[in-house]
Amino acid sequence: MAFLINPEDQDLLQTVREFCEKEVKEQCKEFDVSGEWPADIYEQAAEMGLNALEVPEEYGGPGLERVTVAALMEEMAKADAGFVTTITASNLALKAVLIGGNEEQKQRCCDLLIEGKHGAFCLTEPMAGSDASNSKTTAVREGDEYVLNGRKCFITNGGVASFYVVTAMTDKSQGVKGMSAFVVDAGTPGLSTGNHENKMGIRTSNTCDVVFEDCRIPASARMGAEGEGYKIAMQTLDMSRTWVGCGAVGIAQRCIDEAVSYGKQRITFGKPILKNQALQFKIADMEIRTETARQMVAHALKLMDEGKPYSKESAIAKCYAGDVAVQNALEAIQILGGYGYSREYPVEKLLRDAKIFQIYEGTNEIQRMVIAKNVIGKF
Ligand code: CAA
Numbered sequence: 001m002a003f004l005i006n007p008e009d010q011d012l013l014q015t016v017r018e019f020c021e022k023e024v025k026e027q028c029k030e031f032d033v034s035g036e037w038p039a040d041i042y043e044q045a046a047e048m049g050l051n052a053l054e055v056p057e058e059y060g061g062p063g064l065e066r067v068t069v070a071a072l073m074e075e076m077a078k079a080d081a082g083f084v085t086t087i088t089a090s091n092l093a094l095k096a097v098l099i100g101g102n103e104e105q106k107q108r109c110c111d112l113l114i115e116g117k118h119g120a121f122c123l124t125e126p127m128a129g130s131d132a133s134n135s136k137t138t139a140v141r142e143g144d145e146y147v148l149n150g151r152k153c154f155i156t157n158g159g160v161a162s163f164y165v166v167t168a169m170t171d172k173s174q175g176v177k178g179m180s181a182f183v184v185d186a187g188t189p190g191l192s193t194g195n196h197e198n199k200m201g202i203r204t205s206n207t208c209d210v211v212f213e214d215c216r217i218p219a220s221a222r223m224g225a226e227g228e229g230y231k232i233a234m235q236t237l238d239m240s241r242t243w244v245g246c247g248a249v250g251i252a253q254r255c256i257d258e259a260v261s262y263g264k265q266r267i268t269f270g271k272p273i274l275k276n277q278a279l280q281f282k283i284a285d286m287e288i289r290t291e292t293a294r295q296m297v298a299h300a301l302k303l304m305d306e307g308k309p310y311s312k313e314s315a316i317a318k319c320y321a322g323d324v325a326v327q328n329a330l331e332a333i334q335i336l337g338g339y340g341y342s343r344e345y346p347v348e349k350l351l352r353d354a355k356i357f358q359i360y361e362g363t364n365e366i367q368r369m370v371i372a373k374n375v376i377g378k379f
Contacts, residue, residue: 001071001246004298009068016072019048020079028080031204032349037160038204042086046116050076054091056098059110066301070246074294077250078257081353082204084247086118089156089205092240092361093119096165097183099239100223100232105183109163117162122152122210123233129154130366133176133230137212139168144219146170146182148190148212154360158208159193162186165236166212167229174227181229182221190215201352238311241361242300245317248325248357249297251350252290255328258347259283259335266336279335286328293321312374319367322357329354 002013024041031038045051053069055061076084090113097109097119109119128134137150148168152158164184171178184191194209224232260283263274273279296317303310329351333340340347358364 001067001074001249001294001298004067005071006065006068009064009071012064012068013071013075016048016050017075019044020075020083024076024079024083028083028204029346029349032080032082033203035198035203037206038083041083041204042118043116045083045087049114050087051090051116051118052110052113053087054094055110055113059107060114061110066305067298070243070297070301073243073246074250074253077247078254080204081247081251081350081356082202084250085156085202085205085356088240088243088247089121090119090161091243092121092236093157093161093163093165095239096121096181096232096236097223099235100181100228101183102223104220105223109183112162118157118160120155120157120161120164120210121236122155122158122164122166124152124154126151126153130363132233133179135167135169135179137166137168138172139170139180139182141170141219142216145216146219146222148182148184148215148217150212151194152210152212153195154197154207155210156205156207156360158210159196159206164191164210165223166210167233168212170226170229176230177227179229179233180226181223181232182217183223184215184217184221188215188217200355201349202356237361238314239304241314241318241367242297242304242310244357244361245293245297245300245314245319245321248318248321248354249290249294251325251354251357252286252293252321252328255325255332255347255350255354256283256286256290258345258350259286259332262336262339262345273335282331282335286331289324289327293317293324296320312371315362315367315370315374318357318361319364319371322354322364325354325357326351 057063139146166182170180190213192211194211197207266273300310300313300317332347339345
């Protein structure tokens with residue numbers, strides 16, 4: 001994405017690239033093993049303003065172009081996919097507020113991200129993953145308050161967020177039209193975190209259950225009208241999926257970088273293994289896939305910039321880039337051979353990290369449903 005960004009943003013890109021290379025990539029190796037939340041790294045990132053990259057200028061944000069943010073996200077993902085997941089998840093919550101919230105809610109959430117805090121998007125439940133409409137969490141109106149009850153799961157930043165975007169049923173009889181969305185402050189009595197996931201990859205991100213037990217929130221915490229929650233959530237995901245694709249491009253690129261670096265110095269049969277056309281073709285195919293995915297992300301971002309529909313393109317970007325990240329990680333392991341399978345080398349981590357990009361923010365099967373619906377239309 002770097003080739004698309006303004007000359008004036010190149011210095012910022014270089015600064016973020018160096019931070020990711022020197023600090024994030026190196027330190028996250030040990031946190032990948034321990035599964036601990038790397039608080040120091042996130043504090044440094046917050047000081048650099050990385051939590052607030054997508055905060056619009058009118059709410060105090062840096063006013064960066066989308067392609068610039070994408071180039072920065074790609075660098076973050078190259079360094080560590082858990083790291084970029086944390087940043088992307090805060091922006092996912094922010095997007096929901098920017099789509100459905102009022103001015104006060106928007107400013108408050110933007111301020112929190114500018115301060116270096118995190119956000120979480122709480123849609124998924126044990127019985128409402130792909131089937132997002134099957135939500136069991138309820139929000140019952142009592143005077144000037146709503147009382148939330150239910151359990152959200154697999155929530156990125158669930159244990160570290162300062163604000164939570166939460167969907168809940170205000171009228172079950174209305175199906176998806178009875179779902180509403182709220183912004184809930186961390187520390188609200190009745191909001192707690194449960195089960196922390198011990199994940200296969202993206203281990204530097206925090207993922208846990210978020211539980212609501214008679215959690216009272218002011219009615220003013222609702223975003224939009226009652227019944228608009230599902231639409232807000234779907235529009236948010238439409239937009240955010242492009243950014244997930246961007247993260248996957250970063251992993252795919254790192255796979256190429258690692259495979260080329262290793263393949264140039266590894267000697268077999270008296271020559272570097274990359275002198276073999278069989279491996280050169282593998283690198284070429286990895287590059288074709290990565291560049292195509294990157295262009296798809298850029299295309300979806302351009303449609304957003306132009307105010308044109310992008311639901312299908314965003315789903316394609318996420319789906320294709322997620323598949324590419326996994327394919328490239330497998331090929332990188334193959335090129336490194338036995339070393340690729342060893343934890344001494346980074347590429348096995350890339351495969352573990354890449355896999356989630358085919359799962360979260362809607363599985364790639366769900367993306368294909370979205371794409372097919374856009375192509376076929378209602379009939
Ligand atoms: N924009 C606006 N409105 C939309 C919409 C969209 N993209 N998609 C659906 N809607 C509306 C429809 O218009 C419809 O309303 P009308 O009847 O008035 O037309 C209503 O919502 C229901 O629409 P559908 O019946 O077509 O939609 P659906 O319920 O069948 O949706 C689905 C199906 C696409 C599979 C959806 O359930 C879905 O996206 N599931 C995946 C959920 C998901 O991505 N979860 C990820 C959680 S976030 C996460 O992973 C973050 C993290 O922490 C890392």
